[in-house]
Amino acid sequence: MNIEDGELLKRVIWIVLDSVGMGEMPDSAAYGDKGVNTIAHVYKHNNGLQLPNLTQLGLGNIEGMEALEKCESPIGTYARLAELSRGKDTTTGHWEMIGIHTEVPFPTYPNGFPKEIMDAFEERIGTKTLGNCTASGTAILDDLGEEHMKTGYPIVYTSADSVFQIAAHEEIIPLERLYEMCEIARELLKGEHEVSRVIARPFVGQPGAFTRTPNRHDYAVMPPKENLLVYAKEKGLDVIGVGKISDIFAGEGITYATHTKSNEDGIKKTIELIKQPNHGLIFTNLVDFDMKWGHRNDPVSYGKGLEEFDSYLPQIIEAMNEDDLLIITADHGCDPTTPGTDHTREYVPLIAYSKMFNGAIDLGTRKSFADIGQTICEIFDLPALKIGESFYKQMTK
Incomplete structure (x- = not known):
């Protein structure tokens, strides 16, 4: 394909494999992440992985990729992306992709939230709370779920991420009330305590057999409006969020959103959307890698x-039109072989594929996740982002 031919891409299918990192960055040790490598360690722990299609697209050919085999004639464009922003969380990674540079990391609370925050929250919701600690989302239910059912007090906890999470049994605190509590927390957490997300974590079941439901809801910080999604929406393009995409961006710049129950559900919904006559961006997050497997080691x-x-x-590829572009990447790492359960600061892979392009383009190591957003801006003739460098012309050689 040559740009001179007048052929233009009409749609981008952008899939984020949440937490699928590919090795430590030069500053990873400062984040406590020396030696991490999500893909390589998962590969070695499983004595290999069967990834023939990702291999054909060029995943194993990416600079610095360990363990995976290379393809002699990859059909995709491929690269390794460094994170420019400070942090290693979902919000920071996704925001950078669309052109937002997070220079000051969102606050975290390894020892729980300060007394003034919890006092104000309890006063506003009219009840005491349980927890106020750092915990795994499943372990906290084992520890406090039964007491929650007896007292009716919501469970507040956080993680290594910048999150204020509220867990409640759906039969004890109805969803509408849980969401109201989250909105109150979102209002209170401002200024120095402005966490990236407040998250409703509803669950069901009985002691010893609690399970979280798909009715999770995220209340994210509103992103600055100078970003790819807003520019695309303002131009009249479809901006379709699949999975938690809409939650991550507080709905900003999204024209249609659909939530998902699992990776497989997200993949199937993405395929159905590809088959529909939309024009613009289908933006999918597959969260199980992170939520179900990375954090749970x-x-x-x-x-x-x-x-x-x-x-x-x-x-996915069969459903694509000739003028579609598929982008596969990640937002951070979450190496499940590390002693902790935190995200890990890592490079992330990038694969780009279109039936219009020849493929086998090695883009090396890129300086920012925003290179994706900048490329999409060039594809759709949108305003340039403040960070990132487009690889569109390299990809279309």
């Missing part, structure tokens, strides 16, 4: 999840 299931995604790639 489960490299075996993580590997199976990668293989499951790979198995759907032929269907």
